[in-house]
Amino acid sequence: MPQPRLPALLCGLALAAASGTVPAHDRHGRDLPRLSPAQPGSLLGTCDELAARLAGLPGTTITGSSTVAAGTLVQGNTPIGAHCRVTGRSAEHVSPIDGKTYAISFEMRLPLAWNGRFWHQGNGGIDGSVVPALGALGGGPLTGALAQGFAVLSSDAGHTLAQGGPAFGLDPQARRDYGYQAVGTLTPIAKSIVAAAYGRGPDRSYFGGCSNGGRHTLVAAARYTQEYDGYLAGAPGYRLPLAALANIWGAQRYASVATGDPSTPPGLETAFTAAERRVVADAVLARCDALDGAADGLVQDTARCQRVFDFERDVPTCSGARDGTCLSAAQKLAIGPIFSGATTRNGTPFYMPFPFDSGIAGGGIPFWEFTAPLALDSGAVGTIFKVPPSTAALTNGPAFSLGLDIDRTLAELSATDATYTESALEFMTPPDALDMNDLRRRGAKIMVYHGVSDPIFSVADTERWYRGIDRSSGGRADEFARLYRVPGMGHCSGGPATDQADFITPLVAWVEGGRAPGAITATARGTGNAGGVNPEVPSTWSPARTRPLCPYPSVARYKGTGDVESASRWMCVPSRHGRGGHDD
Ligand SMILES: [Ca+2]
Numbered sequence: 001m002p003q004p005r006l007p008a009l010l011c012g013l014a015l016a017a018a019s020g021t022v023p024a025h026d027r028h029g030r031d032l033p034r035l036s037p038a039q040p041g042s043l044l045g046t047c048d049e050l051a052a053r054l055a056g057l058p059g060t061t062i063t064g065s066s067t068v069a070a071g072t073l074v075q076g077n078t079p080i081g082a083h084c085r086v087t088g089r090s091a092e093h094v095s096p097i098d099g100k101t102y103a104i105s106f107e108m109r110l111p112l113a114w115n116g117r118f119w120h121q122g123n124g125g126i127d128g129s130v131v132p133a134l135g136a137l138g139g140g141p142l143t144g145a146l147a148q149g150f151a152v153l154s155s156d157a158g159h160t161l162a163q164g165g166p167a168f169g170l171d172p173q174a175r176r177d178y179g180y181q182a183v184g185t186l187t188p189i190a191k192s193i194v195a196a197a198y199g200r201g202p203d204r205s206y207f208g209g210c211s212n213g214g215r216h217t218l219v220a221a222a223r224y225t226q227e228y229d230g231y232l233a234g235a236p237g238y239r240l241p242l243a244a245l246a247n248i249w250g251a252q253r254y255a256s257v258a259t260g261d262p263s264t265p266p267g268l269e270t271a272f273t274a275a276e277r278r279v280v281a282d283a284v285l286a287r288c289d290a291l292d293g294a295a296d297g298l299v300q301d302t303a304r305c306q307r308v309f310d311f312e313r314d315v316p317t318c319s320g321a322r323d324g325t326c327l328s329a330a331q332k333l334a335i336g337p338i339f340s341g342a343t344t345r346n347g348t349p350f351y352m353p354f355p356f357d358s359g360i361a362g363g364g365i366p367f368w369e370f371t372a373p374l375a376l377d378s379g380a381v382g383t384i385f386k387v388p389p390s391t392a393a394l395t396n397g398p399a400f401s402l403g404l405d406i407d408r409t410l411a412e413l414s415a416t417d418a419t420y421t422e423s424a425l426e427f428m429t430p431p432d433a434l435d436m437n438d439l440r441r442r443g444a445k446i447m448v449y450h451g452v453s454d455p456i457f458s459v460a461d462t463e464r465w466y467r468g469i470d471r472s473s474g475g476r477a478d479e480f481a482r483l484y485r486v487p488g489m490g491h492c493s494g495g496p497a498t499d500q501a502d503f504i505t506p507l508v509a510w511v512e513g514g515r516a517p518g519a520i521t522a523t524a525r526g527t528g529n530a531g532g533v534n535p536e537v538p539s540t541w542s543p544a545r546t547r548p549l550c551p552y553p554s555v556a557r558y559k560g561t562g563d564v565e566s567a568s569r570w571m572c573v574p575s576r577h578g579r580g581g582h583d584d
Contacts, residue, residue, distance in 0.1 A: 032479060033443030035229050037512040038116030038203035040149070047084035050110070053196045060090045060189055068109070075134065076142035076530040083111045083146065086193065087130070091158070091185050095171035097419070100163055102174050104182045106155035108190060109133045110197045115149030117508070118194050118202035120187065120228070122209025122216030124492075126166055126380060127157035127178055137208055137234055138449075139493030139500050140531030148504060151202065153190040157182040157216075167394055169384030172420050178384065179427030180219050187227050204512060208504070210234030210492040211457070214448070215428070218465075221446055222430030225438045230511040231446040232503050235492050237457040238433055238465060239351070241385040241413045241424040244377040246342035246351035247456060248401045251373035255402055257334045263398035265371040272335055272369070274361065275324030281361040283314045289358070291576070293558030297496060297538055298487045298547070299358050300556040302452050302459075303577040309356045311336050341458075344407050352461040359453025359488040362495035363536050368455040374398040385424035387415040434468025440480040445510045447482045447503055447517065449549065451489030459485055466552055483552035484520055496536050498522040498547040500529070519548035519556075521567045541565065548572055 043050070051065035064087040071079035085107055092103035107130050119135040133154035135145025146152045158177025159168035168174040177185070195201040205228045207220045214236030221231045237243050251268060260267030288305035289295045299305050311332065318326035327335070337343070341353040359365075378401040382393030386409060393400040414423045439446065448466070450459040462483060470477035488497035501522040509515040525534035526543020537543060542565035548556050550572035562569040 032440070034514050035204065035443050035511055040116050041114045041198040041200065043084060043110060043112045043114065043197055044199055047086070050084060050193075050197050051086060054086065054088075054193060057088075057189065057192060059185075060088050061092075062086060062088045063105075073132075073134070073146075075136060075144055075147045076140075078142065078147055080134070080147050081111050081113055081149070083109045084197070085109050085133075088189075090189055091177070091182075093173060095174070097172070098167070098170045100168075100171070102159055102163075102168070102171060102177070104155055104158045104177060104185060105130050105160070106153060106186055106190075107133050108151060108153050108193055109146050110151045110194070111146065111149050113149060114151060114198055116203040117145075117150045118190060118205040119145035119150040119152045120183065120190065120205070120207045120220070121145070121152055121154045122183075122207065122213030122220070123154060123157070124209070124211040124213050125376075126161075126384065127155075127182075127212065128159050128161035128163075128165070128168070130154055130156050135208065135504075137210060137232060137503060139489075139497075139534060140525045140529060141502075142500065142531045143502050143504065145206070145208070145504060150206070151190075151194050151197065153186060155182055155186055164394070166379030166383040167391075169380075169389055170391075172422075175384060175420070175424075176422060176427050179422075179424075180216075180223055183216060183220055184224060187224060204229045204508075206230040206232065206504075206507070206511075208232035208234075212237060212240065214238070214457075215240050217446075218433065219428075219430045221436060221439055221444075222433060225442060225444070229442075229444050230507045231439075231444070232507050233446065233448045235450050235454050235457050236448060236462060236465075238430055239425075239461060240428050240457075241381065242351045242410075243457050243461070244380050244385070245406065245409060245413065247368070247373045247377045248381060248404055249342040249406050250338040250369065251377075251401055252404070252406070253334045253338055254370070257328075257331050262402060263374065265366070265374060268370040268374065269366055272331065273324060274366075276322075276327055276331070277361040277365060279325060279327065280311075280315055280356075281358055283316075284309055284356045284360065285358055287314055288356075292556060293560060294564050296558075296564055297358060297541065298498075299452075300487055300550075301575050301577070302355050302357065302485060302487065302555070303553070303575045304555075305357070306355055307577050311339065311356065342406075344410060350410055352458040352464065354455065354458045355452055355460060357452040357487065359451070359490055359495035359497060362453055362488070362490045364490035364494045365453075365455050368491060372456065373401050377401065381409060381413075385428070386412040387417055387420040387423060388412075389420070433465060435472040436469045436481065437473055440473055440476065443511075445480050445507065447484070447507050447510075449484040449486055449501070449503060451491060451493075451495060451497065451499070452485050452487045453489060453495050453497075454491045456491050463552060478516075478551070482517055484549040485552060486522065486549060487547075494534060494536060496538055497534075498524045498545055498549075499534065500525050500531060501549060517551070519550050519567075519572050521546050522549050
């Protein structure tokens with residue numbers, strides 16, 4: 001078979017993009033472009049031959065290539081098919097600030113049997129490592145983009161953790177690459193690699209990830225709208241700098257009632273112990289569990305629950321010493337505002353509330369509440385987000401966070417100077433996040449999921465985003481966007497929840513087949529689950545309990561008869577409290 005040449009392939013790619021849409025009617029009868037379905041293809045030649053063809057790729061060094069045999073990787077019970085793994089580096093530069101060499105390192109996994117699609121995987125945390133390009137999402141995933149035949153890209157977003165963790169934030173270009181520019185740089189490179197591998201560029205392109213990867217997804221949806229057809233964002237920290245500062249604000253409140261040393265995670269946790277978190281979760285369940293028609297350990301009608309649950313009234317107040325069955329009056333004063341949302345000194349909110357939910361006692365909570373603000377948010381806020389940056393957080397994160405002037409730092413998140421010409425709120429968040437009309441007009445689709453008990457990025461902030469894009473599109477968000485809340489679930493996965501679901505298949509069906517998704521069936525990962533067991537699934541549940549995840553603002557309600565463990569006995573209905581929430 002003749003080897004294709006890159007320039008000719010890219011030309012063909014442009015033509016395909018121009019002719020890839022046909023008018024169609026959505027379910028409201030309004031015209032939106034419908035994107036044609038991807039067609040399968042096969043890798044041309046061997047993996048080494050592909051690497052040789054990529055030698056001339058501008059601005060990029062291919063650093064390795066290897067064939068990964070079928071079954072070497074397994075997702076759930078499913079062996080991942082044979083694929084070619086290519087690694088490379090792009091956009092290398094020496095920082096004028098710290099003298100270190102930065103580059104965007106990446107890997108692509110290219111299936112021998114290709115489904116015609118490209119998946120750009122957004123990774124979590126502060127990036128800094130090339131996570132395997134599996135395109136896997138959801139708790140204990142049983143499928144992922146690579147397993148489904150996508151060509152998948154993963155990158156370190158322009159820095160390596162080995163270079164000093166958050167210290168990369170001293171370099172302005174490394175900040176921009178982390179925020180958005182690594183995605184912008186890699187997108188055409190990845191599409192060229194796909195073209196060299198299969199003889200044509202991707203028919204359809206997708207972007208997905210959770211946490212910071214969800215943020216990358218919403219940023220890509222806003223900045224690179226014309227490059228991607230479908231987006232899947234989990235727990236999108238789309239206002240990540242504000243969420244990180246809010247978490248530090250919360251740690252300062254915990255510190256005020258800690259009985260141990262608040263500069264250590266176990267010491268900070270003495271402010272709100274596991275037993276006390278269980279007390280709050282039980283109080284929430286007592287008020288809210290049955291509102292959805294079944295006392296089953298899950299609160300489906302989140303908005304209604306916020307209405308009927310009263311933290312001050314419903315959580316027992318200790319009459320004597322704290323004993324794990326109550327909260328002291330001082331604890332309630334310190335902790336209540338962490339749920340109602342971070343504010344400046346004069347009471348102005350700067351992030352969002354966190355809803356009361358059954359997962360408040362979840363296993364992931366202590367990390368995000370008591371470790372992250374001392375060890376993670378400190379470096380991110382201090383060194384990556386603030387203008388000017390501070391290196392104090394690198395030497396003593398706990399002291400930095402517990403002593404931080406919140407109001408002043410909030411101003412520094414939107415500040416610029418001669419060296420750092422983009423503020424954190426510019427490089428980290430989607431420009432004009434609440435307007436996704438360009439995406440809608442293109443015929444692209446976006447699906448978002450978020451755990452109701454997520455303690456670091458509030459589901460209420462994602463609800464705010466959905467209401468915003470609905471307003472800005474004249475009430476048409478349901479034509480191009482879906483938000484699925486996952487009751488009980490913590491950050492991206494885990495908690496007492498049904499946290500395993502395949503969102504990729506319905507996203508592709510929507511983008512390429514025009515089939516708008518309704519409820520998504522999610523499964524609990526109890527004993528015997530193929531993708532890994534979630535130890536937080538209560539023993540009173542069926543280990544494979546299913547629930548419908550309902551499109552926001554609808555909520556699941558038990559039909560009143562039949563097996564309460566089965567999603568088939570639940571339906572999506574309007575919340576009894578409307579959409580809930582409030583917008584700033
Ligand atoms: Ca319930």
